[in-house]
Amino acid sequence: MKDLDYYEGLPYQPVWEHVPTAEGDWYWQVRLREIPAVAGLGTTEDEALEELRQRFEEYVRFHIDEGLDIPEPEAGALP
Numbered sequence: 001m002k003d004l005d006y007y008e009g010l011p012y013q014p015v016w017e018h019v020p021t022a023e024g025d026w027y028w029q030v031r032l033r034e035i036p037a038v039a040g041l042g043t044t045e046d047e048a049l050e051e052l053r054q055r056f057e058e059y060v061r062f063h064i065d066e067g068l069d070i071p072e073p074e075a076g077a078l079p
Contacts, residue, residue, distance in 0.1 A: 007060045011073050034071045035059065
């Protein structure tokens with residue numbers, strides 16, 4: 001059975017954006033190309049990546065518990 005460790009080991013592709021706020025500040029947003037609903041935000045790249053990891057874990061655990069499909073990177077994706 002595929003578990004969290006399995007999905008964490010797959011080569012999901014991060015997509016980074018540096019996004020302005022209405023107040024004129026900037027923050028980082030990173031999401032997964034294969035699962036756009038999984039994203040992290042932060043004032044630094046490290047903060048955004050940590051939030052992405054947390055959201056990814058929540059997403060995977062929920063989908064496993066509910067028996068839902070979890071998209072995987074296509075064969076030949078870069079690690």
